[in-house]
Amino acid sequence: MLDINKIREDFPILKRKVNDRPLVYLDNAATSQTPKQVIEAIVDYYENYNANIHRGVHTLSQEATDKYEQARIKIQKHFNAAKPYEIIFTSGTTHSINLVANGFAALLEDGDEIIVSAMEHHSNIVPWQMLCERTGTILKVIPMNMEGDLMMEEYEKMLSNKTKVVFCNHVSNALGTINPIDEIIKKAHGVGAAVLIDGAQAAPHIVADMQALDVDFYTCSAHKICGPTGVGMLYGKEEWLNKLPPYQGGGEMIAEVTFEKTTYADLPHKFEAGTPNICGGIAFGAALDYMHQIGFKNIEEYEAELLAYATSELLKIEGLKIYGTAQRKTSVISFNIEGVHPYDIGTILDKLGIAVRTGHHCAQPIMDFYKIPGTVRASFSFYNTMAEVDTLVEGVQRARNMLL
CATH class of the missing domain: 3.90.1150.10 (Aspartate Aminotransferase, domain 1)
Known part of the structure; x- marks a missing residue:
């Protein structure tokens, strides 16, 4: 109670x-409110150990790095990802989806097919339309009925060896429908397709288990689950994250840079170019702590x-x-x-x-x-x-x- x-x-x-x-x-479906426990975590960061992470040997940098990476582990455990580096910090769900769509642009060819559901947020439609324009990939849509359920029999008919990616929200932001993502994932894998699930609306209500779902990509935003705006996470299976090229270039995501050639850092840093939202990541972890305390x-x-x-x-x-x-x-x-x-x-x-x-x-x-x-x-x-x-x-x- x-x-x-x-x-x-x-x-x-x-x-x-x-x-x-x-x-x-x-x-609340747009943005949840923020408890004082998360606000205090934000204040604590800026008052006591505000510094850049991963690059400094001084005490503040090490403290900030430890707190940031502890937050990554909290997110890993919450979503039951196999490894901490399968959690990529992003600015939110939109950033995460664009990261994946941009990566698949290098993997898809003219005539390949991708499938989306009829009840997606624009953030899970537009990046894929942009990909189709660049690659000649064909976009197909799972229809819905008047009750707001996906027509799964039609989805099955769409699947073929041409299907390369299926992307669907876990919960509809407009209707509240909980989609049968376990079935969607299983059937997509049956034809060798990867699956991305937009978990932005599910995260406040449902604890999604990455390993049990066997999903390839899953994403959410902290501000939907009592955290701050401007930070989110992308879960990706290690094998898929290694296949995708970096989304942005800059500091942190490199192993070695010369004017002749650059080699990229290992996961998760390969996808985390530049100075991240350090405070946001730490507060994301604090928000999960708070939600688990409530239960x-x-x-x-x-x-x-x-x-x-x-x-x-x-x-x-x-x-x-x-x-x-x-x-x-x-x-x-x-x-x-x-x-x-x-x-x-x-x-x-x-x-x-x-x-x-x-x-x-x-x-x-x-x-x-x-x-x-x-x-x-x-x-x-x-x-x-x-x-x-x-x-x-x-x-x-x-x-x-x-x-x-």
Whole structure:
């Protein structure tokens, strides 16, 4: 059981007011809030051992290096990667996906095929489209149904010996659907294809096991799981990371440089050019420590209660429709009210101190599928309360009454 009031004390921002009303923060799928334990880790770095890493023999550099590499090991253990150097620090999920897509540009040929799902974030579409333009690779799309589930029988039909990469999100940011990634991975491997899973939306809710999944690449961003912005991780199997060329050139990622030739450093440094977000990496580790202290099983069970209650109460509002009704989903509700633009609802909710997201959520193909301009998205975290759900429902009802 979670002591929600005690947990909320860890988040300073939850005490503030917006438009003279208590903040009700329901935009967690975009960015989660940051507990004081993570904030303190950031302050501690800049107050006590701010220095560049890996390159200095002085005490501050060694301390910073140790803390940074300890964070890498925390991430490795959390995701059950086989080796610490299979964890690459990046600026976030978008950076990670671009790193992999750029690497595959050197491995794919005209006529090769890659497969994406219909419910991807733009960050897991555009880099691959750019790759196709460069290489002549063909992009295929796994369709989805009206409930927001992928049509797996169609996926099976797409797979062939021409399939080289399959990429899919673990959880849809727009709908909350939990995709059957274990099946997606297994079937892709059956034709010799590599698989990248975008775990940005799954990470706050699900502990993904890299070895059990047998996935080739997996990525997430720290700011979705109570960490800072501007830092994330890419997991890659050692064999695949060794196959891919470096994404960026510069300091740290080299073994030896002359004007005639450069040789590259071993993993993970091969993909970590330049001075990294040292503080961010350390705070990423602190955020995982905090989440484990709360307990991911506890988080999963409580968020399921929030989702069920919010779904039931919102559906009592006349004309409200929820998009994404898959049986397996995380605590995200995307909805519209018939005859009302989602932006107008979001604007009124903000006046009431309620933070939700409106628009296409960087998943425009999903909105095109449903033939809508966008949705109102309420996304819940373990520090939200049932009372906040009631406030949301009252706010949506009030917005409906004002706009119709």
